[in-house]
Amino acid sequence: MKNVEIALILNAHLPFVRHPEYPVFLEERWLFEALSETYLPLLRVFHKLEEEGIPFRLTMSFSPTLTAMLTDPLLKDRYRRYLELQIELAEKELVRTAADPVMNKVAQLYRRLYKHNQGDFLDVYQGNILRGFSYFQKKGYLEILTTAATHAILPLYQDAPEAVTAQIQVAIESYQRNFSRLPRGFWVPECAYYPGLETLLKRNKIEYFFSASHAVLLGRDFPSRGVFAPVALPNGMLVFPRDMVSTNAVWSRDKGYPSDPVYRDFYRDIGFDLDQKYLEAYTEGANGRFATGFKYHAVTGATDNKLPYQPELATQKVVEHAKAFLEARLRHAKQLSDVGFDRVPLVTAPFNAELFGHWWFEGPQWIDALFREAVNRPEVGFVTPGDVLLDETEFQKTEIPFSSWATGGYAEVWVDGANDWILRHTHQMVKRMAELVDRFPDIQGRKERALNQAAREVLLAQASDWPLILKMGTTVGYAEKRVKEHIANFNRIYDSLSSNVVDTEWLTSLEKRNNIFPFLDYRIFRRSL
Amino acid sequence: MTRDRLEGLPLSALLELSRKENLDFDPDASREDLIEELLDAYEEDQREREKLKNLIIKIEESKFSLHSEDLYRVEPDPVLPELSESYDDDTILLFLRDPTWALAVWEVRRSILDSWAKENAFRGFGLKVLEKEDKEGELVSSFLIPLSQAVGTRYVHLPTAGSWYQLELHALFERETRFLARSASLQAPFEEPPYLEKASQDAKKKRLLELSGLKLCEPYQETVTEEKASSGIPQRVGDWDESAFEEQA
Numbered sequence: 001m002k003n004v005e006i007a008l009i010l011n012a013h014l015p016f017v018r019h020p021e022y023p024v025f026l027e028e029r030w031l032f033e034a035l036s037e038t039y040l041p042l043l044r045v046f047h048k049l050e051e052e053g054i055p056f057r058l059t060m061s062f063s064p065t066l067t068a069m070l071t072d073p074l075l076k077d078r079y080r081r082y083l084e085l086q087i088e089l090a091e092k093e094l095v096r097t098a099a100d101p102v103m104n105k106v107a108q109l110y111r112r113l114y115k116h117n118q119g120d121f122l123d124v125y126q127g128n129i130l131r132g133f134s135y136f137q138k139k140g141y142l143e144i145l146t147t148a149a150t151h152a153i154l155p156l157y158q159d160a161p162e163a164v165t166a167q168i169q170v171a172i173e174s175y176q177r178n179f180s181r182l183p184r185g186f187w188v189p190e191c192a193y194y195p196g197l198e199t200l201l202k203r204n205k206i207e208y209f210f211s212a213s214h215a216v217l218l219g220r221d222f223p224s225r226g227v228f229a230p231v232a233l234p235n236g237m238l239v240f241p242r243d244m245v246s247t248n249a250v251w252s253r254d255k256g257y258p259s260d261p262v263y264r265d266f267y268r269d270i271g272f273d274l275d276q277k278y279l280e281a282y283t284e285g286a287n288g289r290f291a292t293g294f295k296y297h298a299v300t301g302a303t304d305n306k307l308p309y310q311p312e313l314a315t316q317k318v319v320e321h322a323k324a325f326l327e328a329r330l331r332h333a334k335q336l337s338d339v340g341f342d343r344v345p346l347v348t349a350p351f352n353a354e355l356f357g358h359w360w361f362e363g364p365q366w367i368d369a370l371f372r373e374a375v376n377r378p379e380v381g382f383v384t385p386g387d388v389l390l391d392e393t394e395f396q397k398t399e400i401p402f403s404s405w406a407t408g409g410y411a412e413v414w415v416d417g418a419n420d421w422i423l424r425h426t427h428q429m430v431k432r433m434a435e436l437v438d439r440f441p442d443i444q445g446r447k448e449r450a451l452n453q454a455a456r457e458v459l460l461a462q463a464s465d466w467p468l469i470l471k472m473g474t475t476v477g478y479a480e481k482r483v484k485e486h487i488a489n490f491n492r493i494y495d496s497l498s499s500n501v502v503d504t505e506w507l508t509s510l511e512k513r514n515n516i517f518p519f520l521d522y523r524i525f526r527r528s529l
Numbered sequence: 530m531t532r533d534r535l536e537g538l539p540l541s542a543l544l545e546l547s548r549k550e551n552l553d554f555d556p557d558a559s560r561e562d563l564i565e566e567l568l569d570a571y572e573e574d575q576r577e578r579e580k581l582k583n584l585i586i587k588i589e590e591s592k593f594s595l596h597s598e599d600l601y602r603v604e605p606d607p608v609l610p611e612l613s614e615s616y617d618d619d620t621i622l623l624f625l626r627d628p629t630w631a632l633a634v635w636e637v638r639r640s641i642l643d644s645w646a647k648e649n650a651f652r653g654f655g656l657k658v659l660e661k662e663d664k665e666g667e668l669v670s671s672f673l674i675p676l677s678q679a680v681g682t683r684y685v686h687l688p689t690a691g692s693w694y695q696l697e698l699h700a701l702f703e704r705e706t707r708f709l710a711r712s713a714s715l716q717a718p719f720e721e722p723p724y725l726e727k728a729s730q731d732a733k734k735k736r737l738l739e740l741s742g743l744k745l746c747e748p749y750q751e752t753v754t755e756e757k758a759s760s761g762i763p764q765r766v767g768d769w770d771e772s773a774f775e776e777q778a
Contacts, residue, residue, distance in 0.1 A: 156624055159713030194625075195716065214746035217738065222724045226741030244742035332740065339736045401718035402625055409747030410627040410718065420682055423624060424634045428616045481609055488610035 002344050003379040004333035007240065007388070008367070009210065009350035011187050012039065013063035013151050015465035015482075016516050020074055026290065027478055031069050032082045033293060035129070038357035039070075040117045041364040043125075043132040046141065049371055056371040057382040060133065060353065061145040061187035064174035065463070067130060068516045071178070076127040083121065086114040086293065089282045093270075093294060096278075102308045106296050109311055130178050137179065143384035146175040147187035149517070152462035153414045155194035155402055156423060161528040163430040163462070164197065168204050169524055170459065170517055177519065185209060185385050189464055191242065191350075192404035192411065198237035208238035208385050210350055215403040216241035224396050228336060228345035230388060232395040240348045240385055242405060245332065247349050249325055250360075257321040258360035261299050262313040266359050268297040268306050295361075318362050322369035326380050344381075346388060350405075419467035425487045429458045432494050433525040440497070441523070449511065450502045451522035454493040456514055458525070461486035489514070543567065615639075615680040621656070621698040623712035628690035628720045628748075635698050637679040637709060650703035653677060657697040658685055664693055664714045675701065691719040720748075 014034060019025035049056045062070075069075050090111035097103040125131050136142040148154060149170035157163040168186070175183045186206045188197070193211055201209060208230065216223050216231055216239065223231065227241040250256050257263075271279060271292040282292060297306035298314075333345050356363025374380050406413045415423075436451055443451065461483055469479035489510060496502045543563050550570040615636040622634040633656055645651045654676040660669045669692060674685065687694055696712040728734035743749070 158715065159622070212747060213742055214748055217741055217743050217746060218719060218722055218725075218748075220722070222728055222734065223737075223741070226737045228741070244745040245740070248742070248745060335740055336737075339733045339740070341737075402716070403718060405747065407747060407750075408627055411625060412627055415624050415626040415632050420624075420632055420634075423622065423632070424616075424636070424682070425612060427622055427634075428618070428620075431618075484610045484612055487612055491613075 001379070002381040003337075004329045004345050004347060005381045005383045005388075006246075006329060006347045006349060007383050007385060008058040008370075009061070009187075009348065010042075010058065010353035010356065011061045011063075011147070011350060012066055012353035013061070013147065013189075014066050014069065014354075015463050016065040016068060016150065016460060016514075018069060018072060018075055018513075018515075020513060027475070028075065028078060029082070029290075031066075031075060032079050034354050034358055035070075035079060035121070036083075036086070036114065036117050036293065037361065038354050038364070039129055040120050041113075041357045042353070042367070043120065043129060044116065045364045045368040046132075046136050049368065050136075050139070050141065054371050054375060055382075056141055057384055057387070058141075058367075059143045059145060059185070059384045061147050061185075062130070062133070062175075062178075063147045063151050063187075064149045064171050065151060065516065067174060067178050070130055071128055072515075080118075080122065080127075083114055083118045085282050087111065087118065089279075089292065089294065090114055092278075097296075102310065103296050106309050106311065107294075110294055134179050143185070143386050144175075144179055144183070145185040145187050146171045146183040148189050149174065150459045150463040151189040151465065152459075153189060153192045153404075153411065153464045153467075154197055155192050155404075155411060156414060157427075157430065157462070158194045158196060160427065160430045161200060162434055162525050163458075164200050165204075165528065166455070166459065166524045167462070168200055168206075170520060172204055173519060174517065184389075190404045190406050190413075191215070192406075192414075193239075193400060194402045195399065198233045198235050202235050202237050206237070207389060208240060210240045210242060210348065211400060212403045212405040212409060213242050213244045214409055215239070215400040216398070218401060218403075220399040221396070223398070225341065225343065225345075226336075228341065228347065229343060230346070230348075230385070230395055231398050231400070233399065234397065238385070238389065238395060239400060240346075240388075242350050243347045246325070246329060246347050247351065249328060250349075250366075251351065251355070257325075257366065258355075258363070259299060260317055260321070261301050261307075262310065262317050263299050264295055264309045264311075264314065264361040265297045265299045265306055266295070266361075268295055270294045270296070314362050315365065318365045319369045319373070322366055322373045325370060326373055326377055330377070330379065346383070413471050414464060414467045416467075416471050418473075419470040422461075422467055422483055425483075426458070426461050429461060429487065429490050430525070432490075433458050433522070434527045436494065436497060437523055437526045446502050446504060446507070447497065448522070450493050450497060450507055452520050453507060453511055453514070454490050454497075455520050455522040455525060456516055457486045457490040457493070459520075460514060460516065461490065486514075619698070619710045621696050621710045621712045623694065623696045623715055625715050625717060626684070628718050629687050631685050631687055631694065631715075631717070632682060633685050633696050633712075634682045635676070635680070635696075635710070637698070637700075641700075641709075642679045645700055648702070652701040652703060654679060654709075655699045655701045655706065656683070656685070657699055658687075659695045659697065660687075660689060661693040661695065661714065664716070666693070673699075687717045690717050692717060 014030055017027045017030060019028065046056070090107060093107040094104065094111060097107045121127060121129065133142060133144060137144045148167040150167070152167050154164050154167065172183060182205060184207045186201055186209045188209045191210055191212045193215055213227050216227055219231070227243050230238045230240045232238055248256065250258070269291040271290050276289065279292065283290070296309055298309045300306045329347055336345050356367060371382065374382060403409055404411060433455060436454065440447060440451060466479040466483045469475055540560060543560065546567055547563060550567060552566050552570060617638050618636055619638050619641070620636050624632040624634070626632055635656065637654060656674040656676055657671055658674065659671045661667065662669055670688070674683070693714050693716045695714040698709040699706040700709060728738060
């Protein structure tokens with residue numbers, strides 16, 4: 001008999017960043033870093049658990065923008081080059097740190113990491129890591145979800161159902177092409193829900209999604225099982241609310257596990273510490289300084305005098321934190337049973353996948369330790385939402401309000417003075433796209449290509465990442481440029497179609513640059529009746 | 530961007546930054562003067578940014594850290610495409626921001642504006658905020674916000690959380706108003722549903738909400754200061770606070 005069930009959800013997402021027009025593009029490193037520190041290490045954890053017969057069960061969502069990049073030949077080739085450079089830098093670091101055994105040990109760790117990544121990426125997965133995740137889904141360890149095509153904040157388009165439908169349907173099509181099946185669940189970007197979204201999800205055969213805790217706690221009816229069971233919306237769609245208590249244990253900025261003094265510090269990096277001349281070959285011509293991924297210090301505490309990172313201490317701590325997490329869930333379950341909780345509590349713990357490994361370097365190890373520790377605690381079970389759907393049929397019916405899991409709990413991040421100028425344009429793009437579908441219901445040839453590209457530009461302009469970056473104030477120039485370029489590209493196509501002149505050369509170059517969703521059919525933006 | 534960081538940059542980089550900040554720099558002035566001017570400009574930028582945020586909504590600082598652009602990367606300005614300010618359309622859009630604030634985005638066709646502007650009785654435009662019981666239900670109240678521009682955005686306070694809202698765009702004349710466009714009807718979320726007060730008197734229900742982490746939820750979280758946000762966990766790859774790197778270095 002289980003006392004508690006845990007649904008661990010990792011949402012893997014990056015915006016579409018691909019610049020064939022430049023020989024090297026700094027922001028493409030977002031993907032390379034996530035591959036190196038999160039996705040490939042996670043796959044290694046899964047393989048090791050499988051080999052050793054340790055049962056594990058979790059859920060992952062891959063955004064269509066991410067899967068598009070993970071299967072793109074240009075980016076694969078650039079990642080191969082990135083790995084070569086990282087290995088070369090690791091070799092150089094071994095020489096530089098030779099006199100310091102503590103630092104040298106860390107340099108060896110990085111060489112192993114990048115060598116492993118190179119072997120796995122090129123030999124095991126033949127450049128396509130989705131094969132690895134797909135394998136674990138087929139074997140029943142992993143449930144893979146999709147999310148909106150470009151991770152748009154869907155409540156901002158609730159008055160344009162054709163825009164929301166396009167985000168959902170393109171995502172499903174992309175999922176089907178990558179994982180050879182249909183998704184059952186949908187990661188609603190940033191858990192941003194609005195009443196009515198479930199109708200469009202259900203129409204597309206989605207069975208469940210996740211919400212912020214307060215969506216259920218502040219819903220229409222008192223939540224009789226708190227956040228420890230899914231609820232059903234009036235149309236039968238299931239909603240799994242996030243459990244803040246368990247996610248805070250990992251994600252709290254002050255008290256989360258990653259802030260432990262022995263873990264590797266995220267900020268201190270040789271890219272800022274060492275002479276620029278030494279790093280020149282690895283910055284590939286980019287000006288200025290940036291993080292290289294080679295970090296030798298531990299979190300230590302609130303001090304600038306960081307202690308050297310000692311991986312063996314971090315490995316011990318990871319096990320302690322995995323045990324602490326499971327014990328805390330069991331204590332919580334006991335407290336729930338004391339108030340008469342009538343079922344095995346389900347703890348839904350969603351995180352952004354890149355937290356594990358990229359920011360919290362030891363994160364993948366913690367996931368590994370979690371499943372290993374669970375073997376000694378038969379009263380703890382790991383499940384996926386699909387398991388819950390199989391086991392249960394009765395859920396509390398309620399309605400939930402507009403909400404998100406971001407700061408403030410609603411749309412404060414995306415409707416802000418720093419980014420609200422975007423909405424006029426993206427809404428006009430949707431309106432004009434629907435108008436183009438009406439005008440050209442069955443066009444072929446060059447005009448069809450132009451219309452399909454216009455649809456791509458609409459989706460790309462709707463990405464939630466750019467307004468988020470504008471709000472945060474980091475890499476603002478790039479985010480602004482991206483949004484403006486997609487809007488301008490769309491407007492140019494719209495004007496070309498109005499004047500009946502399509503510049504083929506320009507269109508071809510745009511198709512090559514923004515080549516996401518090659519299967520896209522512009523008619524997806526047909527107005528809802 | 531700190532003074533130390535600026536002092537460590539070559540003159541060419543400082544000149545590039547001054548160009549980005551649109552500073553009129555005297556070529557005969559000293560390097561120190563240029564650094565002073567840049568620091569003043571960054572401070573001014575920051576004040577502007579804060580002012581903008583505070584005017585719009587007085588809510589908590591974001592967990593997504595708020596910092597100046599990563600100026601350490603001295604690269605040529607991207608060439609930004611020029612976007613038109615309007616699309617020559619009669620439109621009013623409504624976006625919910627939180628239970629009590631929404632964003633209105635509107636525009637009026639140029640031809641209409643030009644023809645009405647010639648009429649003596651024309652007084653401008655108005656945003657009518659309609660509060661309703663439900664989507665298609667009875668009007669509870671309404672109020673008019675005069676607008677000075679034919680194209681613009683504005684944050685609108687929603688008096689009652691949980692109500693439905695719709696916006697109408699009108700042209701205002703001396704003795705009449707003329708309807709131009711209507712937004713979708715959207716429901717503002719409840720700040721606290723009515724059952725919460727009752728639940729607080731029932732020990733079991735109260736405990737269940739506590740165990741569910743109600744007070745940890747985003748709408749109840751304490752204000753996050755900028756200092757705290759800068760040490761926070763980045764939400765995504767690339768979301769880190771670059772200045773923290775520099776401080777550590």
